[in-house]
Amino acid sequence: MHKKVVSKKKVLAIAITSLFAAGASAQETANADAGTVVVTGTRVANRTALDTASPVDIIPVDTLKTSGTTELNQALSVALPSLNFPRPAITDGTDTVRPATLRGMAPDQTLVLVNSKRRHASSLVNVNGSIGRGSAAVDMNTIPTAIVKNIEVLRDGAAAQYGSDAIAGVVNVRLRTDKSGGEGTLTYGARITEYDLSNDVPPAGGTWTAPASRKRTDGQATTVSAWKGLPWGDTGYITLAAEYKDQARTERGGYDMRQQYPKVNNAYDPKEMTFNRFNAWFGDPEMKQSTLFANAGNTLGDGVKLYGWASYQNRKARSAGYFRPAQDARNIMSIYPDGFLPIIAPTVDDFAGTGGVTWTLGDWDMDASLGYGQNKMRYEIQNTLNRSIGPSSKTRFDAGGFSYDQLVFNLTGVRSVAVGGLASPLNVAVGTEARREGYELKAGEPDSYRYGGEILANGTPAAPGAQVFPGFRPANETSQRRTAVGAFVDLEANLTPEFLGSMAIRAEHYSDFGNSLAGKVAGRYDFSKQFALRGSLQNGFRAPSMQQQNYTSTATNFINGVPFEITTFKPTDPVAKALGATPLKAEKSVNLSLGAVMRFDPVNVTVDAYRIDVKDRIVLSENLTQANVRSYLTTQGFIGVGGGRFFINGVDTKNQGLDVVVSWPVNLGDAGKFDFTVAGNINRTEVTKVPTTAQLTALNPAPSLFDRVNVLTLEQGQPKNKLSANMNWKLGQWGTTVRATRYGEVLSPGTTAAFDFKMGAKTVVDLEARYALSKNLNLALGADNLFDVYPETLPPALNTTNNAPFSNYGPFGHSGRFVYARATYGF
Incomplete structure (x- = not known):
């Protein structure tokens, strides 16, 4: 093991030394035609999306705008079958x-770039039971x-390149570079929907009855x-935004x-019949969000160009936990005589500058x-209490929070070298990156975590x-820092x-866990102008x-009257x-892809396996709080520790x-111009070791x-699969977008097979109509999820509180139809 570490350090040192000795760096350039030329996955100028050795999708901003949502993640999820965006609820900061x-x-495991530069991650690590548990991702x-x-999505591993x-x-999110013009947009929408309710029954002797369905207009x-x-x-x-x-x-x-x-007197309180039993906030959070963004660049002469961008966002959100009934042992009836719904209210501040x-x-x-x-997240817990303090408890608490920051320096360069025997110049890109990362966690106020000494009626x-x-x-x-230095060719x-043909190799050294070495080879063979095969083989790391x-976080649980500290x-x-x-080490991957590009003018088809x-x-481990775990920890000298969980x-x-993508533009003259796209993804995941x-x-x-x-x-x-069919039509002042997305079967797993819940395939249809009232003013009216489709309702056995009638594994959320209007004015 020692010899391996030494050899990797030597490789890294030689690579970095050679880069600086050559005075080299890489520059990703592209033709101004952003609709066809890509800079992601290749460092060759003027390479089009259909000419690359790896699959690259180009999502123009117009595609993002023809959706009722302004969430970038959600807009991408309907544009790309291989990208999924579940929208969980009652999952704290998630x-x-x-x-x-x-x-x-x-x-x-997906890298996010802005103008080909690494974007910082969110400070939040997802620790609840949702897709992505245990991960800390970039908040797009x-x-x-x-x-x-536009947005370029490279559907291929690229650790050796990036x-x-x-x-x-x-x-890779590419920013506007406009020096004139502008546009203002006002969008308003609301959820106009109806959903079914599960057929549960009240406790013995109860006479209240649930309706079969519920109509809602909310989410404005x-x-x-x-x-x-x-x-x-x-x-x-x-360019300012x-x-x-x-x-x-x-x-x-529910x-x-x-x-x-x-x-x-052994009878139900009359208030049971008048109580509002729709007492849960299960859905999208309440949110107020302000964002500023700027992108700038200038040519100084002699080939010198300056560039830069900066962003700031403040997000205030409010979502809920599970409702505590009035008689719940966690409630104090003198504070909440009708029970209470605790609210989690994070404030997120995000800043970036390059x-x-x-x-x-x-x-x-x-x-x-x-x-x-830098990304900061601070929690305020509202409409709640600390039961152990008793009737004097506050109802609002500062619970603390965390922050993550990243400083990145890049020095890269690219050149062409004439090599005898090759059909084109050899494009050589070399570079180095130095990164410093930091993570801090701050405590909340004492009342948000302390035990106040209260004893319940049962002792x-x-x-x-x-x-x-x-x-x-x-x-x-905690307050920790680390550094990472890497070099690539x-x-x-x-x-x-x-x-x-292309190849890349990248060596990186991290101050906290050691070295990583990644390589990639890719190739493409054009049998004709109409048909080509492409493929790649690579190893990668995260x-x-x-x-x-x-x-890390800690909570005190009382087990048989004895306090135990349960900790992440x-x-x-x-x-x-x-x-x-043991100390965490890098994830290692091997990626293999093989695809075909077919051009049957005007139809283009790509197929990539x-x-x-x-x-x-x-991953984040299970909660290890079993009695034998507590006993074992006691024998190891950890008195009062009730177990917990950790990353491993x-x-x-x-x-x-x-992945399959078929695009077909059609010009029918007086009938208008049509753009048809059909795309699909089939995916199978197998866990081979735990x-x-x-x-x-x-x-x-x-x-x-x-x-x-x-x-x-x-x-x-x-x-298991996701298919989409999109049609854009334009004729004079009129335009229409129709989009149908079919989501394949999903399993919401239970602790045993008896509690597994399968959600069948569902198709969601979006429709938008547009009209140009003048050269500058455009109006749009649309509906996402036009036919108000929901995942299946969970049975009562899987929704014992009725607070959460839908699984968080539903791939298109559970908020129903969204009807919206949009006005855009260009200036």
């Missing part, structure tokens, strides 16, 4: 920062569509956005059949940049901390007129995130180590799938570190 997935992989909803020129996180692929959302292009001297541009969004919550809760009040310069050094096109990004201690979300404790506070050329290595431990914590945890094997995926390597998975530790295996019975719910979530928690 309600506010909801991640997307590509090709069925984890949210943090911090980028307003007003600043977007570094950590690019196992499933790369999303107003979005005001604008962009403006300004000149910067004679050759430069400054701003967006404000005000979104009301949606409520899709009819709460539980007894709410203590009985009076500046750089490009210039010519001999035959090299050079690019140097420095970027900084057991009351639960400490703010109900629904106990605050972070001083013992949880990327080569691409036509070896023959028909055969395009470094453990700072959030996974440093997130750092992997390096002595308790976690006693249970078998893939296989992604990942070893040592980082050890899950191996195999993803196999197929983690174990010798310490836990020795216990009887041995607790599972990664149980069936989490295994089945990876294997069947996302659609």
